[in-house]
Amino acid sequence: MGELERTIAIVGAGRLGTALAAALGTARPHGRGADARGADVVLLCVPDAEIARAAAALAPGALVGHCSGATGLCALVPHEAFSLHPLMTVAPGASPGVFTGAGCAVAGSTPRALAEATALADRLGMRPTTVTDEDRAAYHAAASMASNFLVTLQAAAERVAGTAGVKRELLAPLVRATVDNWASLGAIDALTGPIVRGDSETVERHRVALGERTPDLLPLYDELARATRALVAR
Known part of the structure; x- marks a missing residue:
């Protein structure tokens, strides 16, 4: 047919x-x-x-x-x-x-x-x-991390930016460029920011600001910082 x-x-x-x-x-x-x-x-x-x-x-x-x-x-x-x-x-x-x-x-x-x-x-x-069936859970976990958790992360960033009077639409071009760089260059070459530069003083200022304004997000920031350091160390 x-x-x-x-x-x-x-x-x-x-x-x-x-x-x-x-x-x-x-x-x-x-x-x-x-x-x-x-x-x-x-x-x-x-x-x-x-x-x-x-x-x-x-x-x-x-x-x-x-x-x-x-x-x-x-x-x-x-x-x-x-x-x-x-x-x-x-x-x-x-x-x-x-x-x-x-x-x-x-x-x-x-x-x-x-x-x-x-x-x-x-x-x-x-x-x-x-x-295959045996790979589907891992495959779907990757898809969830790439899509669902990305939205969760951006929601957290939006909350923090809002405390400084910065709206979501100003973060969006940064997010799009970051994803495009990851897609074309891979994670290590796409990574920028204070952890890549070894700027621990700026990271600590981030932590202080989060502790004062959105303390519930500080554990998330710390875990992401730990994972980013591990990526840099590869």
Whole structure:
């Protein structure tokens, strides 16, 4: 069956399911618990804890995939299964092109299932890479550190900057340039600042200011400083 002849159904109408439906040009996503009867391929865009239940509700016969980064294919038994996890953050109302150029972790319980995952990634303009079940937790931890924790860190920086009357939009170009430098140069060559220069006096002034203005953030600063010193020492 050719790619354009396949019927693809998406189950789960959250951010990711809605964005994938728009990007793939499929019908609107089904609600959770749908059996997606008649579809050749079913893609589950539901929370990790609900994948097995959603898979159990599906009519037999279709290739079934999930979009979890951390969950293995065992959650989709007894279906012929694949996984498709976009390495991309999807905001509400994301455009259909949001996936273009992103990485994508794929896996399949059979060669046909893996080929389906790869074909979907290609169709979305993503760059597929195979990640086995045993590697998925580490892979997803890396993704969470690169995306989720980055937002947490910027929220902390925004709080501290706010005590000096500096708004978030003034930090944003610095963040973008730093990420671009890391992507092109690697961590060690992209690193700048007082710890790289060995300026312990400035670091201590940072600590005093944080202790006075946002004391709850001082342990985070100290841990990041420790990790940065270790990076410099490599």
